[in-house]
Amino acid sequence: MTDDDRVFKALADPTRRFLLDLLFARDGRTLTELESELEMTRFGVMKHLKVLEEAGLVVTRRSGREKLHFLNPVPIRLIHDRWIDKYTERQVTALVDLKAELESES
């Protein structure tokens, strides 16, 4: 499996996307904090976090006795830069130009 495959596989699950959203809203959380936001066993949350870690989307760091989970946006950025940008950039730029033109006329 390539790095991109692991990222897409990790993102294909709604619980894992929810966990990433939680970390986006507030980064550096413990397993206990994340678990409290989900109707799921501690073991279930740990399994999802493991998939996210293996895909590089979550990085953990020790702080005293606690293990904190951080959202790592780099793998998503890589996919954005390599795959999405090349299809969308021109259209988006054209839209921005159009918007600027329309607003300057009015």
Added chain:
Amino acid sequence: MTVAQLATTVTTQVYRVYIKATPERIWDAITKPEWTARYGYTGLADYDLRPGGAYKVRPTDQFRAEAAAKGHELPDVVIEGEVLEADPPRKLVTTFHMLMDPQIAAEGTTVITHEIKELPDGVCSLTLTHELEGAPTLALIVGGRLEDQGAGGGHAWVLSDLKTLLETGKTFAE
């Protein structure tokens, strides 16, 4: 999310990228101006790699011209800091104070740690940890959350570009 909300919640950001390159090449790409001018924000890094040594980033002529065209006069030094720990090619800890904009310059000095770990198959992980206590606006910028306002994509964008440069010999822009 507002700056005030973020200030009370996020104080440290962690980024990791896997790069097919030797630790020495990655170290050079972070610390040498001929590399730093080519990716991300394209500043010219200048490190005195010993504890207490100065760390400065100067804008390239092109960057300065682009900023001037938008009505921003850039200072000669856009980032200033101090080397706290330098262990080539494994660990680099510096303070980081952005001077490009008075509002951001008024925020506190932050700390950036780069860690390079060698993994099997010629791959290294590069982990960047930015301790951003007392610097909520800088946290938004390096977190890539002001990209639509022209502030660039922050550390994720820089590291993605660095990986591409080291693995393909070219950046996205080149």
